[in-house]
Amino acid sequence: MAETLLFNALREAIDEEMGRDDTVFVLGEDVGVYGGSYKVTKDLYNKYGELRVLDTPIAENSFTGMAVGAAMTGLRPIIEGMNMGFLLLAFNQIANNAGMLRYTSGGNYKIPMVIRGPGGVGRQLGAEHSQRLEAYFQAVPGLKIVACSTPYNAKGLLKAAIRDDNPVLFFEHVLLYNLKEDLPNHEYVVPLDKAEIVRSGKDVTILTYSRMRHHVTQAVKGLEKKGIDPEVIDLISLKPLDFDTIGQSIKKTHRVIIVEECMKTGGIGAEIIASINDRYFDELDAPVVRLSSQDIPTPYNGKLETLTIVQPKQIEAAVENMVALKV
Amino acid sequence: MVQERTLPQFQAPPAQISPEQGLVLYEDMILGRFFEDKCAEMYYRGKMFGFVHLYNGQEAVSSGVIKSLRSDDYVCSTYRDHVHALSAGVPAKNVMAELFGKETGCSKGRGGSMHLFSSEHNLLGGFAFIGEGIPVALGAAFQSRYRRDALGDTSADQVTACFFGDGTSNNGQFFECLNMAALWKLPILFVVENNKWAIGMAHERATSQPEIYKKASVFGMPGIEVDGMDVMAVRAVAQEAIARARAGEGPTLIECLTYRFRGHSLADPDELRSKAEKEAWLARDPIKRFEAYLVEHNLAEEGTLKEVRDRIQTTIDDALTFAEDSPEPSPDDLYKYIFAED
């Protein structure tokens, strides 16, 4: 076991996969000489050279399209979005070409690529650097969307994403890069399509992902003291959703609270609620509750920013409310 | 009518081409022309749907460039892609079947006119949004360099030819990719088919510097202007650029001055372009011109050329029969091809 910071866990994943498969390469802004804005690719430039750790000009849409072309012709690119928000400039290449081209081509090409980087609301980074693009991208067919949340799953999931033959949007969170965890010394891979049961319980199912998992964990401490026994599920895969795990939990608890950092309108939770209604409506004893960010550009001011995203106390209260209504 | 640009003169010695090579080019141009004429007929008879952009008039570009490539080189097109696909070797019947939405189409009926693909023929697409194919082509070119220089595969000397229009050369992806291609010396040809119009937008009204080939110079890349109605001229320029790219000397921007003989798409009433302009360019039909060249230089006789035309007409007729007789995709396969495992 070795205590590892999350950004280093990601780095180990990339290093191991680049060592294992020489068609894997990294590209993006400042990934090479500089080592990545969160040091996820530190020193890999020296180890693998300038073509395998390619510093690109600031041209998001074009270098993303370039990665699509490289993937179509047999390489396995990993794009680092310096901040995932910048990939709004690459929306066209991600949606039309990474996402849809395989289908449109009638299966002529596959597109094994990973688009990874920091997303989420950080500490007073302002609206543009605090975006949750997973919600914007979830409607694009052909994309897999994954969010890591611990050093352990970050490493195992990134390795799986690199090995996957499909385009994977891989969300890290700016505030989680320095999480620490003892990681196994042996190699491991975490499947992309499985949600993680963080805590089993019987009273209510809490569905969450990325940094909000840690807010939920904090809330659970308070809830436990009050004798409440929630089940916490980290979704991991935001698309496709792991309805086996979600469904089993609903059949046990009959109550669902979704805690997410994306905005409420058109968010990940919106899609989950619709799908739960489609699949498990009869299992529900209460309407699904959703705790999301406010529908506003994330304000710079610290107090306003705190009000924008869901806080542990709100989660605690929502769970208590739901359990109190139990008949 | 805007003052016509003076076309560059081309004086290549006729000995540069053998009769066989001449016929390859001729056949390819005829194939492109006859194929597109059949498409127009089918579209107006209600057998073909969607936006269909024909290539009539521009054949010298596709044949001149693509027929100068090796079969393991890459071709990247736009929505005006039928003829690039044919030049790249995708059989006419599979292109026609795609336009009919059939399972036997090169994109299994999922793509349509603007999304032709064939991994077997290294055809990277078929891109319906302007400009988005340029980065993809750049990626294929990067891949060749990566295999050669990062993986040490000395046989990885494939070249990518990337086609797009004058209007597209005002899009950011064009400039971004020229920069990266020159920066990393990628084996790619940026082939601009300047047909003077982007739907209804005249080139001069859309760009501050109408001479597109000149835009290469700021990237330290050769930019060449060529008469896009002369297949011999296009071929000569392409061959040189391909040789440079293959030798690791980097990209070239080639601006082919050409003209489309039909509207932007089959849905376009084509009311903006003047009669005088159209007539002037029709008089420079690249196929008629090449026929005259072949005969004049004793590279082919009129009888041989007629044989080619008859043979290609049969190919087109067969392609049509094949497309009409082919099955539609099965509704059971609606979700097939979303993911690599499907």
Ligand SMILES: Cc1ncc(C[n+]2csc(CCOP(=O)(O)OP(=O)(O)O)c2C)c(N)n1
């Ligand atoms: C991103 C995008 N914007 C607009 C269009 C609509 N559109 C299709 S073709 C075209 C004109 C392109 O002209 P040009 O690049 O000169 O190519 P040509 O059609 O003349 O071959 C436009 C505006 C599009 N397909 N994609």
Ligand SMILES: [Mg+2]
């Ligand atoms: Mg044009």
